[in-house]
Amino acid sequence: MTELAYQETLSCVQCGYCLPTCPTYISFKKETHSPRGRINLVKMAAEGKITYEDMEEAINLCLGCRACETACPTNVQYGKILESAIDAIAKNKAHQLKSRVNLVKSFLFNTVVPSNNIRQVLGTGLALYQKLGLQKVAHKxxxxxxxxxxxxxxxxxxxxxxxxxxxxxxxxxYVPEQTKNSVTVGFFVGCIMDTMFSSINTLSMKLLQRAGCHVTVIKEQGCCGALHQHSGYSDTTKALAKKNIEAFEKYEFDYIVNSIGGCGAMLTEYPHLFLDDADWLKRAQNFTAKSVDISVLLSQLSLSYSKQLNYRITYQPSCHMTNVQNRVNEPLQLIKSIPGITFNALPEAHMCCGSAGIYNIVNYTHSMKIMDEKMRHVKELTVQPDVIVTTNPGCHLQMKLGVEREDLQKEIKVVHIVELLAEACGIEA
Known part of the structure; x- marks a missing residue:
């Protein structure tokens, strides 16, 4: 069981500082669903005291939000411990008789998600489903x-x-009006993002253009590998990372920009995939040094607003933006810079909303329990917001579902920060 990050578990002193930051511990009230509980399970599995199956449920129900890392006084590398456990469990299952679920997951992660052609077909199917009125018929x-x-x-x-x-x-x-001393940007479109939220990508590039950036979309790019990494498909993750690194290093961009909190976290952690390969480690570090969320770059540039937005706004940050990319202030600065808005900080905003990649699909009941807690905080606000702002497509859908579950869809709109900025700048997709 040497594939587990055993040495990293020894840094945990079981102090409990992580407990108040963990959404699953708060929601499920079980020690095994806390960071220190999961670390102890991984430690025992590495020592041969329990089996992989014994720790599987606790590991699977972790959101991977990594808020515990920000609270840990001994700097425990929880993300590394978690990923090693996910990878070990996945490899262990691969040696067993393949179940129908595992075959479906393998097809989804290794064939569907990485394929631009398949995603385009699926996107076209969804667009037709909506535009031809089939969705309304299905609902009726x-x-x-x-x-x-x-x-x-x-x-x-x-x-x-x-x-x-x-x-x-x-x-x-996208060429800016003033090309002298302009910033060059290679835009990372993502896979699910560009299928489901392609208009946000378009708005992102137009905002960057407005701020003086020369923006290019390169065809060679692909999926970031985040969903694969969080599901134990480490070999596929490395292959996808290499593809993106090779694609972008052919160009001389100042920045590689994305508008996807989860993908951005994966891009910044590419070097962690190649710690045993000096050549690829260096290339990954060069890639990561240029990779930033759109809010980071826009906060450094100047946006010209043309419209006052008289909205009451609250903000649900992406966990991977906050805890992995360590970008907390930039989105807030941009939101507060918009003329006319009234900002109200969301209580317990650091708590995960329960989206976590595909967690809300595969662990729906548990995710909704976490979501309901998040919506309780929304309703605790002294003034009910008109708009909830997000920075990640998964959080966007999760918060939208939360609003629907509370029957507040007529009062509260959920938007990506890019949509809000674009509206204030008078930019349309």
Whole structure:
């Protein structure tokens, strides 16, 4: 069991500082669902005292938000411990008889998500489903009731997906009006992001253009590998990382920019994948040095607002933006810079919303318990917000579902920070 990050578990002194920061511990009230509990399980598994199966449930129900790392006084590398456990469990299962679920997951992660062609087909199908009125028919007839509760819930809050013609018309290069001393940006579009939220990517590039950036979308880029890494497909993750590193290092960009909190975290952690390979480690470090969230770059540049937004706003940060990328202030600065807005800080904003990649799909019931706690905090605000701002597509959908569950969809809108900034700048997709 040497593949487990055993040495890292020894740094944990079981003090409990992590407990108040852990959404699963707060929601489920079990020691095994706390960071220190999971660390102890990994330690015992590495020592041969328990099996991988004994720690599997606790590991699977971890959100991977890594808020515990920010509270830890001994700097325990919880992320490394968690990833080693996920990887070890996945490899152990691979040696066993393959179940139907494992085969489906393998097909999804190794074939569907990395394939741009397949994602385009799926995106086109969703766009037609919405534009031809099939979604309305499905809702009226109740045919979707045959779906499991988790899929039925998220189908109801699908964003408006752009059709293939509009996506095809999107520019590959955005040139600023003033090209002298402009910042060069290679834009990372992501996979799920560019399928489900392609309009946000378009708005992102137009905002960067407005702020004086020369923006380019390169065709060679692919999936970041975050979903694969969090599901134990480490070999696929490395292959995807190498593809992106090779793609972007062919160009002389000042920055590699994304508008996806979760993907951005994965991009910044590429060097961790190659600690045993000096050449790729150096290349990954060069890549990561240029990789930033759009809020980071826009906060350093100047945006010209053309519209006053008289909104009451609260903000739900992405865990991976906060705890992995360590970017807390930049989104807040941008939100507060918009003329006309009234900002109210969300109680316990650092707590995960329960999205966590595909956690809210595969652990739907547990995710909704965490989500309900998050919405309780929204309702605790002295003044109810008109808008909840997010920085990640997963958080976006999760918060939207939370609003729906509370029947507040007519009072509260959920938007990505890029959509809010674009509206204030008078920019349309």
């Amino acid at each position: 007839t109740g045919v979707l009731n045959i779906l499991p509760e988790n899929l039925h819930a998220f189908e109801a809050i699908l964003p408006k997906v752009e059709g293939p013609l509009k996506r095809a018309k999107r520019q590959m290069v």
